[in-house]
Amino acid sequence: MGLEFIDGNQAIVRGAIAAGCCFFAGYPITPASTILQYMLDQLPRSGGVALQAEDEIAAIGFCIGASMAGRKAMTATSGPGISLYSENIGLATIGETPLVIVDVQRQGPATGSATKGAEGDIQFSRWVTSGGLPVIALSPATVAEAYELTYRAFNFAEQFRVPVFLLSSKEISLTRETVDLDEVNLPGVLERPRMEEGEIYQPHAFDRPEQIPALSDFGAAQVTRYTTSTHDKSGYLTTDPAVIQEMIDHYAAKIETAVDEICLYSEDLQTGADQLLLSYGVTSRAASVAVDHMRSAGKKVSSLVLQTLYPVPEQVIRGALAGISKVVVPEMNMGQYRLEIDRLAPDGVEVVGVNKMDTTLISPTEILNQGDLL
Amino acid sequence: MFGLKADWSLDVHERYFTMDDYAGAEPRWCTGCGDLGILTAVHRVCRDAQVEPENTVAVSGIGCSSRLPHYMKTYGFHGLHGRALPVACGIKSRRPDLDIWVATGDGDCFSIGGGHWIHSLRYNMDLTLLIFDNGIYGLTKKQTSPTTPQGFHTNTHVTGALLPPLNPLTVTLGVSNVSFVAQTVDWNAPLLYEIINAAHQHKGTSFVRIVQRCPMYMEQLNQEMQDDPSRMLLLTHDKGVQVDDAVVRMFENHQEHDPSDMAAARAIAQDDSLIPLGVLYHDPDAQRYDELTNVGLNMPMQERVQGLNAALDKFAI
Numbered sequence: 001m002g003l004e005f006i007d008g009n010q011a012i013v014r015g016a017i018a019a020g021c022c023f024f025a026g027y028p029i030t031p032a033s034t035i036l037q038y039m040l041d042q043l044p045r046s047g048g049v050a051l052q053a054e055d056e057i058a059a060i061g062f063c064i065g066a067s068m069a070g071r072k073a074m075t076a077t078s079g080p081g082i083s084l085y086s087e088n089i090g091l092a093t094i095g096e097t098p099l100v101i102v103d104v105q106r107q108g109p110a111t112g113s114a115t116k117g118a119e120g121d122i123q124f125s126r127w128v129t130s131g132g133l134p135v136i137a138l139s140p141a142t143v144a145e146a147y148e149l150t151y152r153a154f155n156f157a158e159q160f161r162v163p164v165f166l167l168s169s170k171e172i173s174l175t176r177e178t179v180d181l182d183e184v185n186l187p188g189v190l191e192r193p194r195m196e197e198g199e200i201y202q203p204h205a206f207d208r209p210e211q212i213p214a215l216s217d218f219g220a221a222q223v224t225r226y227t228t229s230t231h232d233k234s235g236y237l238t239t240d241p242a243v244i245q246e247m248i249d250h251y252a253a254k255i256e257t258a259v260d261e262i263c264l265y266s267e268d269l270q271t272g273a274d275q276l277l278l279s280y281g282v283t284s285r286a287a288s289v290a291v292d293h294m295r296s297a298g299k300k301v302s303s304l305v306l307q308t309l310y311p312v313p314e315q316v317i318r319g320a321l322a323g324i325s326k327v328v329v330p331e332m333n334m335g336q337y338r339l340e341i342d343r344l345a346p347d348g349v350e351v352v353g354v355n356k357m358d359t360t361l362i363s364p365t366e367i368l369n370q371g372d373l374l
Numbered sequence: 375m376f377g378l379k380a381d382w383s384l385d386v387h388e389r390y391f392t393m394d395d396y397a398g399a400e401p402r403w404c405t406g407c408g409d410l411g412i413l414t415a416v417h418r419v420c421r422d423a424q425v426e427p428e429n430t431v432a433v434s435g436i437g438c439s440s441r442l443p444h445y446m447k448t449y450g451f452h453g454l455h456g457r458a459l460p461v462a463c464g465i466k467s468r469r470p471d472l473d474i475w476v477a478t479g480d481g482d483c484f485s486i487g488g489g490h491w492i493h494s495l496r497y498n499m500d501l502t503l504l505i506f507d508n509g510i511y512g513l514t515k516k517q518t519s520p521t522t523p524q525g526f527h528t529n530t531h532v533t534g535a536l537l538p539p540l541n542p543l544t545v546t547l548g549v550s551n552v553s554f555v556a557q558t559v560d561w562n563a564p565l566l567y568e569i570i571n572a573a574h575q576h577k578g579t580s581f582v583r584i585v586q587r588c589p590m591y592m593e594q595l596n597q598e599m600q601d602d603p604s605r606m607l608l609l610t611h612d613k614g615v616q617v618d619d620a621v622v623r624m625f626e627n628h629q630e631h632d633p634s635d636m637a638a639a640r641a642i643a644q645d646d647s648l649i650p651l652g653v654l655y656h657d658p659d660a661q662r663y664d665e666l667t668n669v670g671l672n673m674p675m676q677e678r679v680q681g682l683n684a685a686l687d688k689f690a691i
Contacts, residue, residue, distance in 0.1 A: 027486070028517040028530070036517070037529045052518055052530045055456065055486035080455065110454060111436055 003180050008146040008173040009076075012102055012166065013038040014181060015150030016074050020189050021100070022048035023073040025062035027055055027081065030114045031170040032104040035076035056084035060101070064088060067097050068226055070217025072154055076102035079121050080111060082128060089163055090129035091228050093251060096161040096204060096213065098192055100153045105169040107359045116359030117170035119281045119332040123339070125165045126310050133248070134255040136262055137165040137310040141284045143177040148184050149264070149307060155190040156262060160254050161212055167309065169332070171282040171361065197221045202233045209246070209253035255311055264307035265316055273300040275373060276320055276327040278341060280306040282361065283330045289364035294373055301373070312340050321345055328371035330354035330362050391424055393417040398447045408560030408586035408596075409438060409506055413445055415567045416475065416504070419574050420448075423473075430473045433462040435482040438513050438588075439506030442477035456486030459494040459503070466499045466664050470671070473574075474500070480507040484520040484540055495549040497663035498578045504570065505542065505581070508588035509595075516591040523595065542583050543643035543654060547636065553578035553660035555639065556615075556653045560586040561600050562624065565651060568615040572653060578660055585649060599649075609633075609642070609652030625651070 006014075012035055016024070024043055026036035036052060043050040049066070053059035056077055063073040077085065082103050092099045103125065107118035125137045136156050140146040146168055153164040193214040195201060201222045205213045213233070216222035225235045230247070232238045255262070268291070275294075279287035284305040294301045304320040306313060317340075321327060327349060329338045335353040345351050354362060354370040368374050396417045403409045420430065430448035434440035436455035443450030449472075453461050462476045483491050483505050494503070510528065511517040517530040521542065525534040546555050554576040558569040566584070573580030587596040599605060608625040613633050622628065627648060631638055633656035642650045673681070 028481075028511050028514040030514050033514050033517065033529075040530050041532060054488060054520070 001181050003178055005176050005178050006143060007034070007176045008140070008143050008168055009034045009104070010038055011143045011147035011179065011181070012076070012150045012168065012173070013042060015147040016100065016154065017042065017046055017048075018147075018186070019072065019151040019154035020191075021072045021074050021154060022046075023063065023066035023071040024048070024050040024075065025053050025059040025066075025073075026076050027053050027059050029056075029078045029081050031106055031174050032076045032078050032081070032102065034174075035102060035104070039076075056081040057088065060085045060088040060092075060099075063099055064092055064095070064097050067092075067099050068095070068218050070215075070220065072098065072100075072158065074100040074102065074150075074154075076104065078104050078106045079108045079124070082121060082124065086129050089135075090131060092163040093129060093131070093133055093135075094228060094230075095226050096215075096251070097163065098157040098161055099163040100150070100157050100166060101163055102150070102166045102168060104173045105167060107357060113359045115170070117282070117332065117361065118357045118359065119167070119169050119283065120336070120357055121167065122309060122331070122333060122336040125167055133251045135165060135310055136160070136162060136255060136308070137167055138264065138307055139167045139280045139309050140172055140307065141281055141305065143172065143175070144179045144181070144184055145307065146172055147179070147181055148186065151186055152264070155187065158190045158192040159212065160258065161192060161215065162255065165310075167281065169282055194220075195222050203235045204231065204233045204247065204250070206233070206250055209250045210257040212254055259311045259313065260315070262308055262311060263313035263316055265305060265313055266307070267302070267304045267316070267320055269302040269304075269320060270295070270300050272323075273302040274323065274325045275299070276302045276304060276324045277367070277371075277373075278304045278306070278317070278320070278327055278329050279331075280309060280337065281332070283332055286362050286364045286367055287330055290367040290371075290373065293364060293368060297374060299374065309337065312344075314344055317341065317344050321349060324349060326350040326352060328352045328354060328367065328373060330367045330371070332362060333357055389426075391421055391427065393421045395427060396420045396430075396447055398443075398445045398450070401445045402441065403438060404590050406587065406589035407438070408508065408584070408588070409442070411560045411563060411566060412504065412506060412570075412584055412586065413442060415563065415570050416442075416446070418567055419571045422571065423574060425473045429471065430475070431462075431465055432475045432477060433458050433465065434477040435479075435487060436513070437479040437482045437506075437511070438508070439477050439479035439504075440482060442475075446475075456482055456488075457490065458482065459487065459490040459501075462501050463494060463497060463499050463664075466501060467668060468671075470500070470664055470668055474502065476501050476503045478503070478505055480505065480509060480519045480521040480542075481511050484542055484545075492545075492549055495546060495579055495581065496551045498551050498553050498660050499662060499664040500577050500579070502570070502574045502580050503582065504573075505583045506586050507542065507583050508586045508592060509539070510588055510591045512588050512591060526592075526595065528591075541643065541646065543650070544640065546581050546583075547640050547643050547655060551660050552581070552655065553657045554580040554653070555655040556581070557583045557585065557649070558651055559599075559606070559649075560584055562621065562651075564617055564621045565615075568617050569653070572615045576656065576658065578658070578662055605649055607642070607648040607650045609650055609654065611653075613656065614653040
């Protein structure tokens with residue numbers, strides 16, 4: 001492809017198609033509408049299907065149906081649409097449906113500032129549906145990362161049979177950057193485990209709780225069923241508390257035991273540093289400028305940028321906190337991910353937030369001043 | 375003294391509301407947008423009915439249409455996408471004395487709000503429901519809506535909308551207990567006014583579909599429609615709305631249609647060769663969910679306590 005000048009939403013579409021996405025459904029909502037538009041233009045040309053739905057509830061419903069019919073599916077929206085996705089995200093969780101959900105975050109709550117930025121859906125993605133089971137959520141900081149993380153989101157969705165969030169934001173999705181997508185280092189494409197023909201079909205079979213059950217696509221040789229209600233490994237309804245708990249433990253274990261594999265981050269740790277800047281998303285770009293500024297002023301400072309927000313990369317964060325007396329967490333929300341750092345930081349480590357959600361970006365200067373870093 | 379009674383007086387209202395008394399913020403719709411004419415008609419109807427601004431509520435969802443509450447100097451509720459009607463029903467249920475307007479669009483009402491649309495029609499609470507139908511998602515910049523004409527190029531269907539458009543009139547007329555269904559165009563001010571006025575006077579949910587211009591994204595289509603009144607069918611009847619002869623003469627096609635005749639209304643709605651304008655259906659006696667459910671609203675406190683005690687008696691042991 002060579003050098004291109006594309007925005008984050010176009011990169012998301014490219015990443016999805018590269019990962020084998022062949023189904024998309026969405027509903028117009030700024031700043032995610034162009035994903036719908038690009039998909040409706042590009043997916044049919046590559047043999048896929050893209051649909052404009054009558055609302056967000058229908059959009060994610062289409063995707064769950066397509067995924068259970070064996071197609072890699074994605075939907076994209078913004079905060080108000082995620083609210084409407086909520087129950088269906090629970091359905092995808094209990095039904096173990098591979099699915100990629102793009103949230104191009106905008107300032108909220110509710111309709112908020114439709115065309116203005118924020119990264120305010122962080123804890124919302126983690127606790128988006130009833131039951132509170134773990135999810136995977138990835139957060140890109142650049143157009144190239146939007147491409148890479150969308151691709152990886154599909155792999156995780158297939159590998160673990162879960163809905164995976166890509167937490168983009170208005171700034172990343174609607175800003176153009178010069179990129180060469182060929183230069184992005186990607187793993188191989190993963191496919192969901194599928195049943196061999198002739199096996200006794202159990203759509204939720206596992207020996208150990210973290211095992212990923214093989215799927216039989218609707219329309220494939222092995223007849224199967226799907227249910228939103230508590231069920232056993234065969235997908236039969238059950239009220240047996242022991243079986244119900246076993247299934248709940250399974251949904252959690254398949255993500256929690258794979259944290260190391262799912263955790264994506266970049267760290268720039270400086271020997272002797274006692275201050276750490278921990279960031280993600282578009283704000284990490286201001287954080288990296290702040291780090292450069294501090295170092296050129298003779299300060300020692302470490303930086304940790306998370307691409308995986310959930311499951312929380314606890315080991316990585318604890319490692320970066322070693323020897324640190326103050327960690328500064330800038331976020332375009334009122335301190336959502338700082339809650340995770342608060343619980344991981346050892347006693348005596350000061351956790352400082354730099355927060356706003358007035359629709360404007362956090363600047364390096366604001367990080368330096370409010371974090372009292374110079 | 376002069377043979378006059380002591381309490382003589384001229385019948386002068388203490389307060390007279392002008393159109394300005396209903397005008398809120400300066401509208402921020404595009405130049406030439408049909409919404410502007412609808413807003414003016416709403417202000418006129420309010421003025422002519424002399425409804426008190428403090429007893430009037432404008433409720434909306436999300437979309438260009440739904441900015442209307444900001445442009446009314448009344449109570450205003452600018453709510454979520456597709457969800458204006460449940461909020462309006464909630465207000466009406468608790469405050470039946472308030473005059474309630476609902477402003478919504480083809481995307482807000484017919485797409486994401488489709489479920490509430492159907493059920494609100496059946497509830498038939500006393501609301502004036504105006505659908506600003508421009509056949510496109512304007513606020514999010516030209517995506518296909520349920521009423522986008524087939525083949526029309528949009529940003530989500532660049533080779534043209536794939537499906538025939540939804541017919542809001544046949545759907546509305548198919549809902550049980552529907553009580554008032556009318557259609558007009560934004561660019562005929564007298565007709566627009568008369569229809570909104572009739573809708574406002576009706577007690578029940580008055581559904582008015584306003585075929586409306588979007589100069590930004592539908593300019594050519596709208597212009598063709600505007601320039602060609604032969605594509606319209608003016609419905610006339612004593613029980614419908616009355617407009618000046620000058621307005622009647624604007625239209626080549628007329629049909630005498632009794633708005634109490636549901637079968638005829640459905641036949642007119644079904645025929646998409648012409649755009650019917652006027653009142654398609656009117657049943658002043660349809661049951662109203664607000665009336666059926668608010669019987670206890672003005673209950674004295676003593677009666678409330680007795681009622682609650684009687685209800686709780688069933689838990690006594």
